[in-house]
Amino acid sequence: MSESILSPGGARRVDARLESAGLLDLTMEEAGRAVADAVQASFPEGPVLLLAGGGANGGDALVAARHLLTLGRTVRVLAQPSKHPLTRLNRRRLRATGGEVQPLLVAALRRASASAGVLVDGLLGTGFVPPLRPALAGVMGALNAAHDAGVPVLSIDLPSGLDASSAALPDLSVEADMTVTLMGLKAALLFGAPATRAGRVTLVPLRVPPAWVRAEALATRPGDAEVAALLPVRTTGAHKGTAGRVWVVGGHSGTVGAAALAGQGALRAGAGLVTVHSLADVPLVTPELMVRRHADWATALPELHKGALPDAVALGMGLGPEAVQVAREVLTWGVPTVLDADALSPELAGHGHPQCIWTPHPGEAARLLGTGTAQVTRDPLAAARALQQLLGGAVVLKGGPSVVASGGDGGGSLTVSRGGHPGMASGGMGDTLSGILAALLGQGLDAADAAVAGVRLHARAGERAAATHGYGLTATDVSEELGAAWRNLLEL
Numbered sequence: 001m002s003e004s005i006l007s008p009g010g011a012r013r014v015d016a017r018l019e020s021a022g023l024l025d026l027t028m029e030e031a032g033r034a035v036a037d038a039v040q041a042s043f044p045e046g047p048v049l050l051l052a053g054g055g056a057n058g059g060d061a062l063v064a065a066r067h068l069l070t071l072g073r074t075v076r077v078l079a080q081p082s083k084h085p086l087t088r089l090n091r092r093r094l095r096a097t098g099g100e101v102q103p104l105l106v107a108a109l110r111r112a113s114a115s116a117g118v119l120v121d122g123l124l125g126t127g128f129v130p131p132l133r134p135a136l137a138g139v140m141g142a143l144n145a146a147h148d149a150g151v152p153v154l155s156i157d158l159p160s161g162l163d164a165s166s167a168a169l170p171d172l173s174v175e176a177d178m179t180v181t182l183m184g185l186k187a188a189l190l191f192g193a194p195a196t197r198a199g200r201v202t203l204v205p206l207r208v209p210p211a212w213v214r215a216e217a218l219a220t221r222p223g224d225a226e227v228a229a230l231l232p233v234r235t236t237g238a239h240k241g242t243a244g245r246v247w248v249v250g251g252h253s254g255t256v257g258a259a260a261l262a263g264q265g266a267l268r269a270g271a272g273l274v275t276v277h278s279l280a281d282v283p284l285v286t287p288e289l290m291v292r293r294h295a296d297w298a299t300a301l302p303e304l305h306k307g308a309l310p311d312a313v314a315l316g317m318g319l320g321p322e323a324v325q326v327a328r329e330v331l332t333w334g335v336p337t338v339l340d341a342d343a344l345s346p347e348l349a350g351h352g353h354p355q356c357i358w359t360p361h362p363g364e365a366a367r368l369l370g371t372g373t374a375q376v377t378r379d380p381l382a383a384a385r386a387l388q389q390l391l392g393g394a395v396v397l398k399g400g401p402s403v404v405a406s407g408g409d410g411g412g413s414l415t416v417s418r419g420g421h422p423g424m425a426s427g428g429m430g431d432t433l434s435g436i437l438a439a440l441l442g443q444g445l446d447a448a449d450a451a452v453a454g455v456r457l458h459a460r461a462g463e464r465a466a467a468t469h470g471y472g473l474t475a476t477d478v479s480e481e482l483g484a485a486w487r488n489l490l491e492l
């Protein structure tokens with residue numbers, strides 16, 4: 001199932017629709033109940049200490065407290081005063097069912113947390129507008145101190161203090177072991193240092209009309225079954241000429257391995273015939289790979305153009321200083337093309353076509369956009385969208401997780417990949433990905449589908465290889481798991 005990623009503004013607009021339909025009370029009830037269920041399932045022992053802020057995030061905590069009470073748990077609630085009508089209503093409901101609500105004071109929090117089995121953070125959700133007001137800073141400091149002392153913390157919607165739409169870490173935010181996020185994912189739960197504050201994230205979609213949420217989604221995160229549906233299917237009559245002919249254009253003195261890895265990735269992602277074109281001597285990492293060494297590109301490219309062109313090209317991996325010139329010419333062929341590494345230059349903006357996939361990492365993205373890497377990593381969704389507008393085709397902004405932006409009617413789409421492994425942070429991984437993407441283009445996928453499927457395939461292969469190699473993972477290990485990763489996606 002595809003999951004939606006919501007901005008605070010998007011969540012607010014769904015909220016407004018729920019309110020005008022008279023459903024907001026039921027939604028808060030469902031949210032609070034889901035939080036109580038998560039507490040029961042993951043933290044079944046000891047008293048539950050719930051902290052409720054003044055907004056609807058606090059309202060969710062009050063609903064959770066009522067359910068936990070009726071389940072027989074010992075419950076302690078510390079709450080800020082609230083003007084929110086539903087939060088006030090749920091405070092009355094909690095009291096009416098025997099729950100006590102005390103003021104949210106640092107001293108009371110310190111006392112109660114000493115014996116708590118779990119602490120529930122319902123202070124701030126998507127309604128938080130930075131910067132944090134000092135009154136809550138002391139409370140959050142005491143909450144984090146309890147966490148450091150070993151009390152597990154469950155945050156509602158997102159850890160308090162995080163800006164839902166930003167991947168930048170604020171000075172102070174709650175450190176959670178688990179986050180129950182509501183209706184849709186939030187960018188802060190997926191990217192950068194804020195994501196590490198959230199612990200294990202569980203999405204509770206809530207029974208809200210899916211179309212309302214989809215209409216507000218900044219981006220989606222496709223499920224594996226949806227990715228599997230994009231993968232090419234062969235007929236029994238398939239042969240090497242119909243399974244995609246891929247050219248890898250890359251490699252230079254000292255960086256020939258990059259082209260070889262891309263070639264290997266393409267073969268392992270199902271390409272029928274893969275030829276590496278280079279000015280350098282490319283090692284035959286896989287004997288099935290064909291290699292053509294050229295004297296110079298000025299002569300080689302027109303010659304190649306005169307013959308049968310391939311179904312897809314991967315270009316730029318270790319290609320060196322001539323990459324932009326080579327890319328300019330290859331792009332005129334109109335063949336589906338993956339542009340990576342040295343070919344990721346702002347000079348190529350306007351030279352691409354709809355069947356191009358551009359694959360920058362954050363540093364390359366910053367260079368393309370004329371900005372800093374920090375700006376790219378602070379908001380990878382916005383950066384991916386801006387790159388797609390600059391370059392056209394599909395863009396894979398690589399990272400953990402990667403973002404795919406593609407064009408099209410209605411403004412195109414943004415998807416966030418799932419999975420992968422930190423062991424994939426090693427040289428050559430991007431080269432393998434370029435080969436995979438070219439193989440999928442060569443097997444007939446369009447740029448957007450190839451990008452989404454290829455990134456997930458790469459991540460899944462990385463997960464498999466990491467099970468054996470951990471942080472010692474190499475790009476070759478990932479390539480070797482590609483066939484099994486493909487099977488895993490299909491076997492769901």
Ligand SMILES: NC(=O)C1=CN([C@@H]2O[C@H](COP(=O)(O)OP(=O)(O)OC[C@H]3O[C@@H](n4cnc5c(N)ncnc54)[C@H](O)[C@@H]3O)[C@@H](O)[C@H]2O)[C@@H](O)CC1
Pocket residue numbers: 011012014015018027028031053054055056057058059060084123124125126127128129130131132133136156157158182183
């Ligand atoms: N449809 C939805 O969007 C749903 C939302 N729900 C909950 O509602 C939350 C959003 O509720 P709200 O919009 O009421 O907002 P929040 O409850 O997230 O935040 C508002 C509260 O935070 C305080 N606050 C804001 N900025 C602050 C700052 N800089 N320093 C200190 N305090 C600050 C405000 O004074 C107010 O008390 C979600 O995160 C989620 O937990 C759920 O009830 C389920 C349905």
